[in-house]
Each structure stands twice: as C-alpha cells, then as structure tokens.
Amino acid sequence: MNPKNTTQVPVPAHDFRVLLSPTPRGARLARLLAVEWMRTRELPYGTVEAAEHVVAELAANAATHGRVTGRSFRLGLLVHADALRIEVTDTRGADLPRQPGRGLLLVEALADRWGIEPGPVPRKTVWAELDLPHL
Template sequence: MIQKLTAPAGQPAHPEGHIRNFRVLLSPTPRGARLARLLATEQLRTWALPVDPAANIVAELAANAATHGRVPGRSFQLLLYVVGDTLRIEVTDTQGDGLPQPKEATAHTAEAGRGLLVVTALADRWGVDRNLPPRKTVWAEITVPLAT
C-alpha cells in the first residue's frame, strides 16, 4: 500500500512525493512470525530495496512479538516505511509489560534469547516505544539506497 503522507521536517519524501509504507496485522504465533518475514520480503522486492538485512530484522522482531508479546486473541502489527534513505521496521504487540533488552551471549546460554543481539548487529538504530497501554513498539532503522 502506498499512502500520500508528508515527510518529517528535513527528510525528503519518495520521488513522487509519497512515503512508501506497508502495514499488516498478524496472529501472535510462529506462523504469524514467519508470514511477517515473507510479506516483508515481498514488499521490499516490490520497492526494489535489498531484502537483507531487513528480512532478518523483521524475523527477529516478529518472533519476539509472537513469543514474548503474545496475548491470546490479539494480533501484532508489522509496519515498514521508507523516508529518504531510511527504512523503518516497527513491530507492535499488546504486551506492554517488561520492555525487551538484549542479553549477553555466553557459551552456556541457550540458543534462544539472542534476537535483539542480532537486531543490534544488523540495524543502524533500534529502540522501544511505549504506546497506549497495553501496547509497545520495537523498531529498527537501516539505511537503504535512495530511489533513482
């Protein structure tokens, strides 16, 4: 979906004056997390943007939403948008308690629990925003090639 929006001050919009954006609600399940990655990959290809590392970031954030942000009967939201040369990935879930924090990896740590370390390594910036209770949004930004 492409929607006519105004770019933030100091940020150029898409050449046609649009901010490219994609939004979808998904079930907070492993299947919903996989679908988030597949849909993001297709959207990035549609926009002629590199799939990696964005698809890996989406996979980690969606898996966290499906695992740690799961509330039965409530969906999580994936939002992608591009302003200028910045792709922003946002995953919003309805479990606002306990904000995510990266864990240090050790030789004795289980395979799980390293998702935010992956996001930290791949993203230019990332963070967490508290929204209206009970929501939180985990976001990441990466620099992408400007459209020509």
C-alpha cells in the first residue's frame, strides 16, 4: 500500500473514535476508554456516570449480538453544542432489535435521546445523546 494514496478523514480534536474487538474484553475497554476521555474533558459528574452505563450497555450489545468474527465494533464519542453523543457501530446491520431488551431500556432511561441507524451495509449504529447542563 502506498501511503501517499491513502485518505484519512480527520477526527476533530473534541471527538473520540476507536475500533475494538467484539469480545467482553473489548466492551470493558470501551467503557474504560470512554470514562477516561470524558474525565479529561471535564464533562459534568452526572453526565459521565450516566454515559458510562450507556457505553457499557451499547458495547456489550455490540460484542454479544453484533459480533461477526474478524470484524471490530467502533465506539464514537462526540461533543456537539449542548450534548454528548455516544455511537456504537457493529457489522451486523441486518439484526435490528425488534423490541428493546433490558440493556436498551436502561439506555432509554439514562439518555435524553437514542436511536438506531442502519447502514451502510453491513453496519448499524446505535446512538444515544445526553444533554449537557449549562454551567
């Protein structure tokens, strides 16, 4: 591969994205990395704790239900305007949950908004947003 011909999309300094193995260890690492990233950005205490649970549930779902051998899942954390957006993308886009299970019910309770975006094939992204308090 010629490095001159590769294109990389720059990630804004305030965003975080990482590929992780679809295993319990990868899900745990997603939670730990997310907490560290949020704390270094000094996000409010209650937001960090709620987001930690949301990341844990979404990453566990990706590692359990979205697992495809040899394909990683992606964790994304983005701060936009007045909200923290958590995105977990796996490679099992055809498996959209018909009814939220216990984990997604927890996400629904903790997040201000959440949803599922299919594609591009074979992926799907489950996202959640937590409003940031005005300081």
